Amino acid sequence: MSQHFKVTKNSDWIKIKRISNFAFHSCAVYLDHRLVATYYEGDSFHLQINYPVHHIVVVGHLFQYGHVIPIAEQFFVQTHSRARNFKSGDILVASDNVNESLTGYIGHSAIVVSDDQLIESPGGDPAIRKASIQQFLEKHPRHAQFRPKSAKLGKAAAQYAEEYLQEYKARVEKGEKKPVFSYTLSQSLEDPWEYIYCSKLVWLSYYKGADYKLENDYLWFSPEDLYTNLKDNKDFKKIYEHENVDFVVNT
Structure with a gap:
């Protein structure tokens, strides 16, 4: 079944984006069964909120043969009894992608280096960067958060990531753009300076920074490998997992 809308919720706003090819005349938004907005133009729009929301329904109105055909999709918002926090060495791994065609196949991951910052290899240039945790959560809602049981282990991995970035x-600055972002299968997982990708950065941070080796099954260490390794790992605990984290293939 085709999906027509993508909904992203933050603490004080909701973003709704049309992702189908249907030319809707208008879109109505219901929050917890109450009509709160109707939009007539644009493919994406934001809605400010200042109260908890649990159920979202988006109805697109399509004109066909002189009739209005409503097409509705509903979204359930996961709520949590306690606020999340982030510590150095936490690992974020997502099964979704900004490029939605890759969701479930590639995914993304990053290592947390402070209570609000992470280091990641997002693809393209720069190959490595420091960014806010919030932007990761907004771009990748289908993610899990894992924390090493040893704070010393996590801090050592985060410190390596910081030094690696510097x-x-x-x-x-010297004109040497190395490493280059690439998934090429011929690269060495232990070589930090030829190629890099998101989950390799996490692997290197723990291997070189904390002398901790995350096991790999095939040629490249994918976000799926990272997730599979961590979810039953006695040295890590799961802090959070979205209910729809799902990797389609074992990479």
């Missing part, structure tokens, strides 16, 4: 920036 060395990368120094090389770029």
Whole structure:
């Protein structure tokens, strides 16, 4: 069944984006069974909220042969009894992608280096960057958060990620753009300076920074490998997992 809308919820706003090819005349938004807005133009729109929301329904109105045909989709918002927090060394791994055609096949991951910052290899240039945790949560709602049971282990991995980023920036300033973002299968997982990708960065941070090796099954260490490794790992605990985290293939 085709999906027509994508809904992203933050603490104080909801973003609704039309992702189908249907040319809806208008879209109505219901929050917890109450009509709160109707939109007539644009493919995406934001709605400010200042109260908890649990159930979202988006209804697109399509004109066909002189009739209005409503097409509705509903979304359930997961609520939590306690606020989440983030610590150095936490690992975020998502099964969804900004490019939705890759969701379930590639995914994304990053390592937390402070209570509101992470280091990631997002694809393209720069190959490595520091960014807010919030932007990761907004781009990748279908994610899990894992924390090493040893705070010392997590801090060592985060420290390596910080130093790795600084060395990368120094090389770029000298005109040497290494490593390059790539999933090429011929690369060495232990070599940090030829190629890099998101889950390899996490692997390197723990392997080189904390002397902790996350096991790999095939040629590249994918976000799926990272998730599978961590979910039953005695050295890590799961802090959070979205109910729809799902990897389609074992990579």
